[in-house]
Amino acid sequence: MAAGVLRRATGVLLPATGGWLLAAGRSLPVIDYLSPNPDANLSVQRWAKSAEIKTKLLRRWIFPSHICDLFSIIVNEYDTDFVTQKNHQKFRDMADLRTTYMGVELKNPIILGASSLVEDPAVIQKIERAGISAIIYRSLFEEQIHLEQIQLEDQLGEYDNRNAEMLHLFPEVRHGGAKEHLYKLEKLISKVSIPVFASLNATYEESWEDYALALEKTGIAGLELNFYDIPLDGEHSSTEIEKKQLRILSKLKSILKIPISVKLSPFYSNPVHFISQVDNAGANGVVIFNRFFQPEINTDTEEFFYPFDLTHQKDYQLSLRFAGLLYGNIGADICASRGISDGNDVIKMLLAGADSVQIVSAVYKNKASHITGMIELLEEWMDARGYKTINDFKGKLSMKNLKDPYAYKRAQYVDILMKSNEILKKYPMV
Numbered sequence: 447m448a449a450g451v452l453r454r455a456t457g458v459l460l461p462a463t464g465g466w467l468l469a470a471g472r473s474l475p476v477i478d479y480l481s482p483n484p485d486a487n488l489s490v491q492r493w494a495k496s497a498e499i500k501t502k503l504l505r506r507w508i509f510p511s512h513i514c515d516l517f518s519i520i521v522n523e524y525d526t527d528f529v530t531q532k533n534h535q536k537f538r539d540m541a542d543l544r545t546t547y548m549g550v551e552l553k554n555p556i557i558l559g560a561s562s563l564v565e566d567p568a569v570i571q572k573i574e575r576a577g578i579s580a581i582i583y584r585s586l587f588e589e590q591i592h593l594e595q596i597q598l599e600d601q602l603g604e605y606d607n608r609n610a611e612m613l614h615l616f617p618e619v620r621h622g623g624a625k626e627h628l629y630k631l632e633k634l635i636s637k638v639s640i641p642v643f644a645s646l647n648a649t650y651e652e653s654w655e656d657y658a659l660a661l662e663k664t665g666i667a668g669l670e671l672n673f674y675d676i677p678l679d680g681e682h683s684s685t686e687i688e689k690k691q692l693r694i695l696s697k698l699k700s701i702l703k704i705p706i707s708v709k710l711s712p713f714y715s716n717p718v719h720f721i722s723q724v725d726n727a728g729a730n731g732v733v734i735f736n737r738f739f740q741p742e743i744n745t746d747t748e749e750f751f752y753p754f755d756l757t758h759q760k761d762y763q764l765s766l767r768f769a770g771l772l773y774g775n776i777g778a779d780i781c782a783s784r785g786i787s788d789g790n791d792v793i794k795m796l797l798a799g800a801d802s803v804q805i806v807s808a809v810y811k812n813k814a815s816h817i818t819g820m821i822e823l824l825e826e827w828m829d830a831r832g833y834k835t836i837n838d839f840k841g842k843l844s845m846k847n848l849k850d851p852y853a854y855k856r857a858q859y860v861d862i863l864m865k866s867n868e869i870l871k872k873y874p875m876v
């Protein structure tokens with residue numbers, strides 16, 4: 447057992463099998479835990495997961511059960527963090543959850559999808575502590591920047607009417623453009639120790655390039671292209687739209703050094719065909735699928751409104767199907783998104799062929815500790831089946847690996863029509 451040196455910590459340092467256990471308060475300066483023996487092949491591991499997991503880890507690796515129970519009380523009661531010196535032999539028995547997104551290595555397959563959750567540093571800190579493997583920063587929307595610019599000009603115009611001196615006094619007042627977004631993103635990157643990816647949705651082809659280059663400079667691990675565009679008329683053909691998106695991707699691939707992925711809507715005539723083209727154009731990842739807020743009508747006021755609708759359990763099914771169809775057919779990493787609610791959904795996505803998943807609604811609906819539960823379930827499921835790595839079972843139920851490829855082709859209605867008597871018994875109409 448290699449001894450450790452602990453500085454500035456105010457906790458109880460206890461010897462444990464294969465290392466040292468420290469029980470201390472939340473503000474534990476873990477970074478100051480140094481091994482004096484660089485050859486010991488032991489490293490410090492910080493576990494800041496749920497109390498349940500801490501208890502489990504204690505049971506699993508460190509103590510006989512009666513001592514473990516005592517420590518569980520300390521750990522749970524005081525919501526402590528604890529560090530152990532990693533016992534590599536024992537850790538080797540544990541499922542290895544590592545995977546990749548856009549070719550970037552992640553410690554597990556669960557990524558926080560693009561959302562406004564990134565706006566609150568305290569929330570992000572909790573999410574990181576819960577075990578999330580990477581963060582997608584909310585999209586930089588060129589459209590939003592233009593709208594804000596117009597609003598600011600309107601406001602300055604109002605002042606101009608009321609007090610002509612305003613513009614004279616503040617002639618330099620201008621909208622900051624993307625600066626605030628870039629500044630906040632850079633700040634977030636400096637605060638977390640997991641990869642942060644940016645997301646971009648620009649309007650003009652030139653601005654895709656300008657914004658992408660600016661985002662790259664912040665130190666992001668990669669860039670997600672959010673090809674969100676809702677055509678409002680029949681003027682542009684699907685071929686034109688797809689060609690434009692592929693042109694943007696190819697251009698960005700040629701000017702950026704970081705990896706790029708494409709986040710898609712499911713509204714392509716043949717998503718698999720378009721994704722193959724995206725793959726050929728050099729995308730390092732694809733996210734299937736984005737989900738947009740849709741307008742709603744209030745029948746009382748006879749007006750439109752935009753409800754804050756999160757996705758529901760089972761909304762993952764479309765992504766599951768396409769992960770299964772894509773697995774083994776493209777080089778880009780497959781990242782599944784939409785309606786992934788719990789650890790079981792993550793397992794399903796990986797079995798179909800996804801390399802990773804993104805979650806947003808599940809985080810809004812539950813506390814950050816829900817993420818820990820998802821990771822734990824995946825870990826336990828793998829352990830129970832003897833899967834050591836994600837690759838051991840990834841794509842096992844993909845179209846490519848299934849003996850019955852009709853599982854993906856079968857038109858559900860045929861099945862359902864054949865079972866209509868049973869269904870009517872369950873949902874009687876009369």
Ligand SMILES: Cc1cc2nc3c(=O)[nH]c(=O)nc-3n(C[C@H](O)[C@H](O)[C@H](O)COP(=O)(O)O)c2cc1C
Nearest residue numbers: 559560561562584585672737757784785805806807
């Ligand atoms: C509040 C909120 C903000 C979002 N912002 C973005 C965004 O900026 N860019 C983007 O590509 N997707 C955005 N999304 C979509 C999510 O990243 C995700 O694709 C979608 O919610 C489906 O995943 P889920 O079922 O896990 O929520 C947002 C979703 C929500 C709920």
